[in-house]
Amino acid sequence: MFDLHPRKRKNYDVARSVGDVGSGRSVIPYLVDFLQCKQGKILRDEHKKDVVGIRSFKHYGRSVLINAVTGPFGEKTQVINVLSGRVVKDIEEDESPAKEARILFCCPKNAQFAVVGVESVDGRDALQVIKEFAKGLRRLFDDCVCPIKAIAESESWLENASLKQLSVVTKTPKPIILEDGVPDQPVSEEFGCLACVITPPKGKKFLGRTFYEDLQARKRSGNGLLTLPDVLEHKSLEDLVIETTIEGQDGRTKTILLGDAKTPAIREILSNHGEPRPDDEHFRMRVLDSVFNKYSAVGIRLKEKWDESEKEELEVDDVDWNTDDEKQPADQE
Incomplete structure (x- = not known):
């Protein structure tokens, strides 16, 4: 705008x-x-x-x-x-x-x-x-x-969207090590955040709508625990960074943080x-x-x-649009 x-x-x-x-x-x-x-x-x-x-x-x-x-x-x-x-x-x-x-x-x-x-x-x-x-x-x-x-997207677009994917991201970076298994050989190490990605069961496109509505409500209230088998158990929603991938009724998809006060901007895939x-x-x-x-x-x-x-x-009077911080291109042969 x-x-x-x-x-x-x-x-x-x-x-x-x-x-x-x-x-x-x-x-x-x-x-x-x-x-x-x-x-x-x-x-x-x-x-x-x-x-x-x-x-x-x-x-x-x-x-x-x-x-x-x-x-x-x-x-x-x-x-x-x-x-x-x-x-x-x-x-x-x-x-x-x-x-x-x-x-x-x-x-x-x-x-x-x-x-x-x-x-x-x-x-x-x-x-x-x-x-x-x-x-x-x-x-x-x-x-x-x-x-x-x-x-920004309208409130109705957000309210009528469906939950395609849930990503729970760890806050603390963890080491990622690459080695060849040979003793005393150098290894490569990087740090990154681990994400647990939850997708719908095979044959389903979205996670349950009621679950998504309850997840949003409890994130806003600050109450509620999220249990992820074999990964996280009884973690407070306040302590988790949760990304939601949602799809609107018009087919457009967005990934935003759960509970983020900022409404996502409109974006269309060309x-x-x-x-x-x-x-x-x-x-x-x-x-x-x-x-x-x-x-x-x-x-x-x-x-x-x-x-x-x-x-x-169609025309305007002469206007000086130049500024001091502009860089002119070098002369080319």
Whole structure:
């Protein structure tokens, strides 16, 4: 969820929103201008230690599709030919083995907030592009704030979900030793946490619903013991780290800590491992369908066509989006 509103909720000078930043334009033309400025430059995500670059983008009226690349920075690594085992080249600290990840920024007319669909590939995403855009808007309109918040699953989704798997994780790391059985030979040692995974009996997809409801209630109250044959006996629920894998009625699956106060963010699987990733048009239409559903869930009815755009929104005045912490790419031959 991408929002924009005055810093002061009352007695503000200009009413700003994603639909009208105060100039009669939505944030869409500002995003397009921002992307034009940032294309070919490097953005850094210091929190994830990633670099992000904008490869290309397309403007579709009320939505913008961004193709970006992202990868780790500050680590020296190597490219190795897996057939011969030989090092092909070194990847220096200022280079990165990058993944391509897409973003779809959606801002229907008269909506109170914009929705950003962020593609994650092998755990990497390019959300930093939108975060930098929000920073730029805050600098440009210093009387406003521009928060970005994950859209959480609804309470009804959680309440109607079914329990697929229960994982009880030990809190204290235990040694994991690898040896070849030969005396006085070196051994490899690592530390890790042991998890006891409970799945439904063969032929069943879920664990009992009543059991799951009782488990949640007793975790919240702090009472109750959990007995796991041959592993744990009579352990208080307060003393256990329990992960639950649940599946909603729409088929989406999440793994969250039992009793965690944070509601999990919405996440949809676009393709599984080994399956081809959807092309740009498939990705765009899939996200747009989901965005319509998210607006409907909060009572917003959309009538505006996604590909329509008002002419006065196509361009904005010259805006300086540059910051001192940007890194320019080195000149290439």
